[in-house]
Every structure is written in structure tokens, then in C-alpha cells.
Amino acid sequence: MADSDSTPGDGERDREPDIAMWGASGSGKTAFLAALSVALNKARDSGWRLIGENAVSRTELAKLRNTLLQARTFPAPTEALTHYSWLILGPAPAPRRRWWWPWATRTAKAPKVKLDFLDLRGDLFAEPESNIDKKTLVDSLVQSRGLIYMFDPDREARVGDAFKHLDAALHEVAGRMLTGDEYEDGKLPHYIAVCVTKFDDPKVLRTAMERGYTERDPRDDLRIPRVPEDRVRDFFRLLCRDAQDHNAEMIVDLIEAFFHADRIRYFVTSSVGVFIDEDHGRFDPDDFLNVIDNAGGGLTIRGAVRPLNVMEPVIWLGSMIRPGAMRSRRWDG
Ligand SMILES: Nc1nc2c(ncn2[C@@H]2O[C@H](COP(=O)(O)OP(=O)(O)OP(=O)(O)O)[C@@H](O)[C@H]2O)c(=O)[nH]1
Numbered sequence: 001m002a003d004s005d006s007t008p009g010d011g012e013r014d015r016e017p018d019i020a021m022w023g024a025s026g027s028g029k030t031a032f033l034a035a036l037s038v039a040l041n042k043a044r045d046s047g048w049r050l051i052g053e054n055a056v057s058r059t060e061l062a063k064l065r066n067t068l069l070q071a072r073t074f075p076a077p078t079e080a081l082t083h084y085s086w087l088i089l090g091p092a093p094a095p096r097r098r099w100w101w102p103w104a105t106r107t108a109k110a111p112k113v114k115l116d117f118l119d120l121r122g123d124l125f126a127e128p129e130s131n132i133d134k135k136t137l138v139d140s141l142v143q144s145r146g147l148i149y150m151f152d153p154d155r156e157a158r159v160g161d162a163f164k165h166l167d168a169a170l171h172e173v174a175g176r177m178l179t180g181d182e183y184e185d186g187k188l189p190h191y192i193a194v195c196v197t198k199f200d201d202p203k204v205l206r207t208a209m210e211r212g213y214t215e216r217d218p219r220d221d222l223r224i225p226r227v228p229e230d231r232v233r234d235f236f237r238l239l240c241r242d243a244q245d246h247n248a249e250m251i252v253d254l255i256e257a258f259f260h261a262d263r264i265r266y267f268v269t270s271s272v273g274v275f276i277d278e279d280h281g282r283f284d285p286d287d288f289l290n291v292i293d294n295a296g297g298g299l300t301i302r303g304a305v306r307p308l309n310v311m312e313p314v315i316w317l318g319s320m321i322r323p324g325a326m327r328s329r330r331w332d333g
Pocket residue numbers: 023024025026027028029030031032074075076077078079120121122123197198199200201269270271272273291299
């Protein structure tokens with residue numbers, strides 16, 4: 001996805017990102033970005049929209065969305081560092097009248113959150129030596145105030161390198177931020193959304209269901225199982241315990257050692273969501289696979305794309321790092 005926005009040294013890259021994202025290779029970062037625009041589009045009734053701030057970002061946004069919705073597959077693995085400048089625009093509150101001047105109305109401002117995402121290939125921290133992309137990633141983690149950390153339970157069960165990546169990244173960031181006097185409490189200042197990705201994957205969803213971590217929301221017509229907010233951290237811990245690498249168990253401790261407890265939030269996400277048979281009309285525990293192998297050796301998204309918990313972490317981060325911008329609506333995810 002190389003483009004003029006992503007070439008080293010251009011002006012875009014010098015801007016501070018509000019939200020930076022990282023996670024191991026193949027953990028679902030680019031798919032998450034693609035799903036973000038679908039998710040916000042689906043939530044159109046709520047009035048929230050995602051728009052590209054410049055022509056390149058708009059083109060990339062459309063490209064990512066079309067990959068999921070038209071090509072019905074996943075974006076290709078990221079090769080070149082790509083910079084997306086997006087804006088989330090919320091609904092403008094109703095015009096207000098001032099009691100002392102009732103004949104004039106004051107137009108209230110629509111909430112607006114700037115999302116500057118750097119999308120990089122996830123294997124950067126697998127490489128011991130420093131390189132320009134790795135430096136750019138660490139710079140973006142240092143400069144942003146909202147972080148999205150992607151944890152792929154399936155990869156962790158097979159490859160088991162999340163701890164190594166996280167540990168390496170956090171130590172680099174801490175080395176840059178915590179050695180001076182600015183953050184005397186010894187914690188990083190960021191808000192962090194820890195996202196367990198690919199919840200739709202049977203290995204993940206079945207684990208959640210079988211171990212009693214899910215419940216159905218009676219207000220959800222599709223009855224899709226969800227992990228309630230207060231159990232997500234425990235579910236994340238469980239996935240870490242089940243991982244290939246025994247160090248993974250320490251991931252939660254590592255995160256909690258580096259960030260303030262009240263600035264960490266765990267989410268269980270899926271970029272494509274589960275398959276729902278239109279005739280059946282609700283979640284079927286025996287038939288929810290939404291990603292299937294195609295004849296060409298790739299993957300096809302079988303049914304509708306219904307992202308789960310994709311806009312929630314972003315809106316949460318937006319409301320935490322720019323509280324004023326989100327004042328007109330409460331978004332707790
Ligand atoms: N079932 C399922 N699979 C997913 C989901 N998101 C991503 N995947 C799978 O994971 C693969 C990698 O996803 P990407 O979004 O490219 O991951 P990435 O973190 O951007 O990877 P790099 O760019 O290589 O670092 C995809 O090609 C899909 O096969 C999801 O929500 N559900």
C-alpha cells in the first residue's frame with residue numbers, strides 16, 4: 001500500500017498521531033482499520049462518520065472498505081509504512097437558545113476526533129536491529145496519547161511471540177519517556193485499548209462460550225454472544241495462559257506495569273463478525289464461520305461484514321484523549 005503519504009520524509013509523517021496502533025504481524029491491524037469505516041457506516045443512525053482528511057487518505061479508506069465489502073476478502077499484508085489521516089465526525093447537537101437572548105440560536109459544534117494511524121507490518125520487533133520503520137513506530141507510540149494494541153489469540157496459540165513484541169516495544173517507549181522527569185509516577189501517560197482480535201474465529205469464540213465467558217444481549221436481535229465488559233480482562237488472561245509461549249501469561253502484568261490502571265481498557269473485537277444465516281435470523285452456534293477458504297487458496301468472507309467492537313475502542317480513546325471533542329454524546333463502548 002505504498003503511496004505518496006507513506007514515503008519516508010514527507011510532511012505527513014512529521015505530524016503527531018493521536019492514536020497509534022501496534023501488534024504482531026498478522027494480528028489483524030489493517031483489517032481492523034478496514035472494518036472501522038464499515039462499522040461507522042453501519043452506525044450511521046447514530047450520526048458518526050469516518051472521513052479521510054486528504055485525497056490519499058480518502059482513497060485508502062475507500063480501498064480498504066471495498067476490500068471487505070466488494071472483494072469480500074482481507075487486505076494484503078502490510079509491506080510499506082502507511083499513514084492514514086482520518087477524522088471521526090459525530091452528530092451536531094441540536095442548536096441551543098440562550099434564555100437571555102431567546103430569538104437567536106447558537107449552532108453547537110459537532111464532535112470531531114482526529115485519527116492519525118500509522119499502519120506498519122507487525123514483524124518489526126522480530127528484527128533485532130534498528131531500522132527506519134521501527135524507529136517511526138516507536139516515535140508514533142511516544143508521540144500519541146492513545147494506543148491500540150492488537151492481540152491475536154490464534155497466532156499466540158501457534159507462534160507465541162506477542163510477549164516478545166510487546167516487551168520490546170514498551171521498553172523502547174519507556175526508555176524514551178520515563179528516563180526524564182516528566183512522568184514521575186513511572187507510568188506511561190497513554191490510554192491504551194487492548195484488543196483481542198478475531199473473536200469470530202471458532203477457536204476463540206468457542207473458548208469463550210465453553211468457558212462461560214459469554215452472554216447474549218436480549219436487545220440484540222441477532223443474539224451474538226458477547227464477552228461482558230467486566231469479564232474481558234479475565235478472558236484475555238485466559239487466552240494468554242492458553243498460549244504457546246509461557247511468557248504470554250505475563251502480558252497483562254506487563255501492560256499494567258507500564259500504564260495507569262484507569263487508562264487501560266480491554267476489548268474483544270472482530271473485523272468481520274460472525275456469519276448469520278438470513279433465514280435463521282440469529283446466531284447459530286453450529287454455523288457461525290464467516291471466513292472460509294476459497295478455490296484460489298485465499299480467504300473469502302462468507303456473509304455480511306458485521307464488525308464487533310471495532311469503533312468502540314477508537315471512540316473510547318477519542319473521548320479520553322479529547323474529552324471536549326466528544327462532549328455531546330457519551331460513548332462508553
Ligand atoms: N477470522 C478472522 N480473521 C481475521 C480477522 N482480521 C484479520 N484476520 C485474518 O488475519 C490476517 C491478517 O490480518 P491483517 O489485518 O492483514 O493483519 P496485520 O496485523 O495488518 O498484519 P501485517 O500487516 O502483516 O503486520 C487476515 O488476512 C485474515 O486472514 C477477523 O476479524 N476475523
